[in-house]
Amino acid sequence: MPSISPAALRGGAAVIATALVAATGIAELQAQQQPPAWKQGQPSSMADSKLAPHASPMTVTPAEKIDVGKLKAPAGFKVELWAHGMPGARMMARGDKGTIFIGTRVIGKVYAVTDKDGKRTSKVVAEGLQQPNGIAIKNGSLYVIAIDKALRFDNIEDSLDAPKPTDISEAIKLPPSTHHNWKFAAVGPDNKLYIAIGSPCNLCEINTGMHGLIRRQNLDGSNIEIVARGVRNSVGFDWHPVTKELWFTDNGRDWAGDAGPEEELNRVANNAVGAFYGFPYCHAQGIPDPDIKKPNPCVGVTLPAATLGPHAAALGMRFYTGNMFPAAYKNTAFIARRGSWNRTKKFGYDVVQAKINGGKATITPFLTGFLDAKTDAFWGRPVDVLQMPDGALLVTDEQNGAIYRISYGGKVAAANTK
């Protein structure tokens, strides 16, 4: 970095010195200045790219503007609008008494949707939070994990009109960073609270004990253990119904071209808790990072069970255990792909099915129609999926603040239609 010697300043060439100071200042700033996190890693060849993340609306989309008829699922399935009027609706969790809780990002709210006599009502149970994306429910308590705060609402389903939060931030111990720090959370079959914590950048070296990981802890916050490392940014996971192994989605880096590296579907084998998944050195099915290099970058890396498409933003995922859908769906996973921004032609904007075969998976489309390939325009962005007790599948749409219900047109579905 250039610097000006005191001798040069004493030389009295004030005008030149001033010019030098100005120029040096800018060069210095340029060197230290990080572009916004979502632009980091952008090659100079793409410096003029106009690609930028799409902002989700924070206003209510009226039901008549949600064209659910455009959505397509395989033959025999029916898609309907189940609830709406929850701007920014993202992650879902269902209480034992049937309330669906919904986390958000920018609008800072947590919604509760109740279903009475086939009519859904939504209310706000928490607001003014910094990106309360992570929600989990256990023993009647709702856990809300925001960027800077963790709250617990005991007996939440009996107090929807006057929810009482307990601040458990100190016990939960959240990292201080902001970017990629909206959390995904769920309580596992081991009764522990699992939280995904992203990397605070598009691409950077990370503190592997703090960022880019999935961790678990007791519900009182004690005994934090890292379950998966080298995870760029996971916003969805679930446990296989038979093996009880954790499976999670992970989003690949940006600015490395339209082809990827692709998003990942990963498995944490029961005997490999704490395994390393490659970020930032090795991506997808074993692609060394073009910018952050080290020898043998993919050695010791657990490669994905399947890749989930370039920039597709594969987020919420759940295994299907219901009896409503045909038997072939049992123990497969549904994965919501919110859709790309860092790609010249849009990709994703759908829900896919992952058929599991040991440690591998194959991906097939399930719910499509949010993206018009011809005009490259989207109208909806699926973020999470949730199985209902009757076996129907709920899907959140962050773009329209809505939830769709997908049922199978057999006799079970008919019994649920009035």
Place this chain on the structure above:
Amino acid sequence: MIDCRQCRRPRTFLLAVAAILLVLPSQTLAADPPAEKLQLCGTCHGEKGNSTMERTPSLAGQPELFLTNQLILFRERLRKSEAMEPFVKGMPDSEIVALAQHYSKLPAEPTPEPVDAGLAARGAALAKAMHCGSCHLPDLAGREQMPRLAGQRIDYMIDTLIAYREGKRYGVDTSMNGAMYGVSDQDVRALAHFAAGMR
């Protein structure tokens, strides 16, 4: 959508069409904001959305989505402002969108504050190094959720950039906090003068 299995009778069909024609314009275009509301906004932000009041931003020509988002952030107290709070408290989305549409369509006029040419020149070099134009566009006209900076008030932009730097304000994401990390007061001034002088 008209489901024609439900409108076999021509009269019902015509009524349905008439109803849709009546409803459509109000759905695609929000109703004009009430005059008394605009007068309230205008007291500080200027009658036509071009502010002459110290440390108060111009709204004219801002992207509709940016204005909508900011009003919602004020309403939800995620962006805190004592001055704005009473006006946005409980404001319905429809009114927010109507205000945003109104101001987004008004022509932006440059701030009446004097722009320092030296600072602006330095700000131009800084803005290039800091990639401001890749979100706000090279002419700083803004787009979508990213505001117009060209011609905006200098004093307001200085306040805002420092608030981002200090983590006292967030946008719909945290990009600006990252962008302003470690930027000196002097450089903030230069950036503000540069943007204010853009046309």
